Amino acid sequence: xxxxxxxxxxxxxxxxxxxxxxxxxxxxxxxxxxxxxxxxxxxxxxxxxxxxxxxxxxxxxxxxxxxxxxxxxxxxxxxxxxxxxxxxxxxxxxxxxxxxxxxxxxxxxxxxxxxxxxxxxxxxxxxxxxxxxxxxxxxxxxxxxxxxxxxxxxxxxxxxxxxxxxxxxxxxxxxxxxxxxxxxxxxxxxxxxxxxxxxxxxxxxxxxxxxxxxxxxxxxxxxxxxxxxxxxxxxxxxxxxxxxxxxxxxxx
Amino acid sequence: xxxxxxxxxxxxxxxxxxxxxxxxxxxxxxxxxxxxxxxxxxxxxxxxxxxxxxxxxxxxxxxxxxxxxxxxxxxxxxxxxxxxxxxxxxxxxxxxxxxxxxxxxxxxxxxxxxxxxxxxxxxxxxxxxxxxxxxxxxxxxxxxxxxxxxxxxxxxxxxxxxxxxxxxxxxxxxxxxxxxxxxxxxxxxxxxxxxxxxxxxxxxxxxxxxxxxxxxxxxxxxxxxxxxxxxxxxxxxxxxxxxxxxxxxxxxxxxxxxxxxxxxxxxxxxxxxxxxxxxxxxxxxxxxxxxxxxxxxxxxxxxxxxxxxxxxxxxxxxxxxxxxx
Numbered sequence: 001x002x003x004x005x006x007x008x009x010x011x012x013x014x015x016x017x018x019x020x021x022x023x024x025x026x027x028x029x030x031x032x033x034x035x036x037x038x039x040x041x042x043x044x045x046x047x048x049x050x051x052x053x054x055x056x057x058x059x060x061x062x063x064x065x066x067x068x069x070x071x072x073x074x075x076x077x078x079x080x081x082x083x084x085x086x087x088x089x090x091x092x093x094x095x096x097x098x099x100x101x102x103x104x105x106x107x108x109x110x111x112x113x114x115x116x117x118x119x120x121x122x123x124x125x126x127x128x129x130x131x132x133x134x135x136x137x138x139x140x141x142x143x144x145x146x147x148x149x150x151x152x153x154x155x156x157x158x159x160x161x162x163x164x165x166x167x168x169x170x171x172x173x174x175x176x177x178x179x180x181x182x183x184x185x186x187x188x189x190x191x192x193x194x195x196x197x198x199x200x201x202x203x204x205x206x207x208x209x210x211x212x213x214x215x216x217x218x219x220x221x222x223x224x225x226x227x228x229x230x231x232x233x234x235x236x237x238x239x240x241x242x243x244x245x246x247x248x249x250x251x252x
Numbered sequence: 253x254x255x256x257x258x259x260x261x262x263x264x265x266x267x268x269x270x271x272x273x274x275x276x277x278x279x280x281x282x283x284x285x286x287x288x289x290x291x292x293x294x295x296x297x298x299x300x301x302x303x304x305x306x307x308x309x310x311x312x313x314x315x316x317x318x319x320x321x322x323x324x325x326x327x328x329x330x331x332x333x334x335x336x337x338x339x340x341x342x343x344x345x346x347x348x349x350x351x352x353x354x355x356x357x358x359x360x361x362x363x364x365x366x367x368x369x370x371x372x373x374x375x376x377x378x379x380x381x382x383x384x385x386x387x388x389x390x391x392x393x394x395x396x397x398x399x400x401x402x403x404x405x406x407x408x409x410x411x412x413x414x415x416x417x418x419x420x421x422x423x424x425x426x427x428x429x430x431x432x433x434x435x436x437x438x439x440x441x442x443x444x445x446x447x448x449x450x451x452x453x454x455x456x457x458x459x460x461x462x463x464x465x466x467x468x469x470x471x472x473x474x475x476x477x478x479x480x481x482x483x484x485x486x487x488x489x490x491x492x493x494x495x496x497x498x499x500x501x502x503x504x505x506x507x508x509x510x511x512x513x514x515x516x517x518x519x520x521x522x523x524x525x526x527x528x529x530x531x532x533x534x535x536x537x538x539x540x541x542x543x544x545x546x547x548x549x550x551x552x553x554x555x556x557x558x559x560x561x562x563x564x565x566x567x568x569x570x571x572x573x574x575x576x577x
Contacts, residue, residue, distance in 0.1 A: 074474025
């Protein structure tokens with residue numbers, strides 16, 4: 001369980017997050033939505049202790065993120081940041097392999113290799129495994145980074161806009177993979193999404209943020225209504241129900 | 253990390269090892285006094301020359317070359333920029349200023365003490381460089397080396413001014429321009445500490461690879477990033493200070509070798525560290541042998557030879573990069 005209690009965060013004097021409290025139980029896919037600058041990425045990086053907490057408290061399975069050793073947390077939670085650039089000349093297999101670093105400190109066992117191979121297979125990277133990252137397309141690189149986070153083998157996986165650069169096929173594949181690891185392995189996936197219909201199709205729960213606060217929290221059916229969406233994004237959009245799931249026609 | 257992905261073939265390893273061995277033997281054989289290697293065991297004078305001069309000189313070249321190449325690799329990892337190295341980003345200049353000041357204030361201080369002060373100054377100078385480099389916009393990768401060159405130039409100018417005032421310019425030249433001709437048994441052994449630094453780098457090789465992915469990726473994988481930056485700074489500063497104090501600074505080794513190895517083998521430090529160390533040793537040794545032969549029987553300091561050779565390699569890397577991107 002991830003517990004976020006009364007977290008506020010300022011960049012110099014600009015408030016980014018204001019008194020955010022959120023509890024995410026173990027298991028399932030939680031989508032974070034909201035307009036640009038709502039504080040979604042800041043919230044994720046605070047949970048993943050990439051930035052120091054200023055006020056409030058966050059713990060993951062009872063481990064406070066600001067005082068637990070980084071190495072211990074790295075076995076519990078993995079994060080993929082938005083727009084991660086890899087300037088190093090590493091092969092895909094090497095990069096994915098570094099996801100295992102928190103477990104063996106660099107020594108890879110046969111079990112580690114099996115996990116790496118599984119991550120490579122799951123994200124359809126087998127043909128690219130011996131290519132250098134810099135030679136890949138943006139979408140292929142994104143999949144390699146997701147595979148690395150996945151190989152970390154943590155119960156909690158935080159992904160900040162992982163669908164960036166992915167074509168429709170791989171965006172859907174990634175969401176289905178996340179769904180299946182949440183269902184099959186009881187993992188908790190927290191994912192920032194801009195494609196709201198991916199959230200509807202694959203998430204159990206949607207948390208909407210705006211202006212550094214949580215403004216709505218519920219199942220896709222509860223959140224994806226014209227009223228709530230207008231309150232979050234500031235314009236009216238049509239919502240249609242297909243096979244019992246709400247789909248937002250925000251392009252119209 | 254994963255053995256099968258990055259082990260270069262045994263043949264390349266053998267060829268590289270043989271190349272280094274040939275340079276080693278050549279370095280023992282080449283010099284002003286004739287010393288046929290075949291007579292070493294029968295002729296006590298030849299053996300004496302070998303043990304007192306040629307062998308220490310060869311080892312000094314190997315140790316400083318390997319150390320400086322590794323220092324360059326670590327510095328590039330810390331700055332997340334391929335175009336920095338101790339000689340061009342203020343580390344060497346800080347060490348030179350430090351050793352100059354300790355020589356001015358405590359002329360009688362022993363070499364280890366002077367080296368220690370040089371190391372402290374290098375640590376301070378490099379920390380300031382790194383703190384600034386991390387604030388420069390990442391979209392402008394050439395700003396970091398440019399800033400480093402200007403910054404190093406300013407510190408170097410301060411050292412020159414201080415040396416000029418104190419009439420110590422000749423001393424300064426000894427530290428700024430690497431030269432192995434003065435290396436004798438008993439006067440280079442401090443350089444073995446550089447080998448210890450390389451061993452530490454080997455120990456943290458995976459962490460260095462991850463650090464090159466950035467601060468956030470490092471923290472995400474459970475690495476104490478701030479601590480690792482400190483360790484890296486100490487390694488770079490100690491190696492550079494040793495080179496400055498014992499043989500004088502040798503430019504471009506730290507730039508050319510890690511870049512060439514990266515191009516050929518990638519950036520997985522666990523797999524490349526040995527190659528970077530061997531490449532640095534080989535390059536410095538080759539330049540020293542060349543310096544002994546070009547104007548035979550006179551010598552050209554290795555720092556000068558490396559300035560020309562390394563400068564050419566650096567330009568080639570820059571233009572290749574342009575063509576590559």
